[in-house]
């Protein structure tokens with residue numbers, strides 16, 4: 448009976464019928480959104496506590512971003528990089544200034560930014576550092592998540608992400624995350640880069656021990672190795688600063704950015720670095736048909752301008768403390784541990800109570816959407832426009848779920 452009335456069950460069935468099952472979404476079918484709120488096909492409202500894995504840091508349909516997109520749609524959407532368009536220089540300059548770097552190379556998805564970083568680091572290694580041809584290695588961390596291409600999954604330590612996708616790309620050395628001695632020991636004369644997430648998001652918002660990132664910076668400087676910070680999920684305001692590296696005063700050689708850079712409207716990613724690094728690329732050696740397209744640049748310029756005000760970083764930092772206080776109050780009441788940086792939280796639920804998936808299903812039933820990472824860990828990453836009352840609402844829903 449209910450099936451006949453509600454549109455959700457049929458829409459879920461259709462989606463399952465017609466797509467490869469490379470995701471396991473919650474059975475919620477969204478049709479519109481505004482700010483921190485989503486509405487499904489049956490008119491039920493949900494508080495968004497995932498924000499498109501941080502792609503929606505500024506909330507759904509932020510007016511300034513939507514206006515920029517509309518204006519650009521009416522003028523020019525795509526040229527390819529064969530020609531220059533009038534949004535390109537402003538985007539690259541403003542993003543470079545936000546990052547404190549000389550140059551920007553725009554791409555589309557996060558994985559493409561990571562691939563770009565790997566290619567640039569290898570070329571830098573051969574042409575600047577003098578590594579023998581074909582010998583370059585990059586040090587990465589256990590528990591990493593950098594995307595889904597064949598090269599990137601080659602150095603994943605998650606068997607689901609990696610198994611049966613070989614043959615794998617060589618040239619990567621995996622070390623435990625947060626262990627500076629292990630990282631230093633893994634570097635040799637052929638190491639061109641260390642590639643790290645300053646906070647491991649997919650792993651469950653894992654924050655490395657204090658001093659680790661400055662230590663990595665120092666080791667990289669001492670050993671003539673590039674420090675590449677994958678800030679695709681952690682950057683652009685999520686943690687209460689422009690970059691997660693900022694919390695420890697660390698400046699990497701290369702920022703990898705994505706997700707929120709597209710304002711939740713278009714996929715936009717970028718690599719930002721100084722000209723001694725990005726300058727190794729010459730025409731014909733790298734590119735993307737859609738990378739840096741006019742629509743992407745027009746939206747991303749406004750994203751950078753929103754961040755340049757500092758307002759979102761401040762909100763994230765201040766509201767993050769409220770989120771932290773609420774979540775820490777649940778430790779021992781169904782939560783085993785919480786890790787919070789800005790409006791980004793990893794919660795370990797007592798595994799004897801329920802899985803992360805079950806917790807997310809129960810939260811959804813109470814009108815809050817979140818996502819499990821693995822096991823009994825879930826992640827909260829609400830849009831940075833969320834209010835104090837909405838944070839309290841999310842924490843109260845979680846308390847109910849844990850108590851039920």
Ligand SMILES: Cc1ncc(COP(=O)(O)O)c(C=O)c1O
Nearest residue numbers: 556557558592593594677679680
């Ligand atoms: C840290 C990090 N790097 C890279 C990626 C890949 O980005 P995309 O899915 O846009 O390719 C992600 C996506 O979750 C990420 O969290």
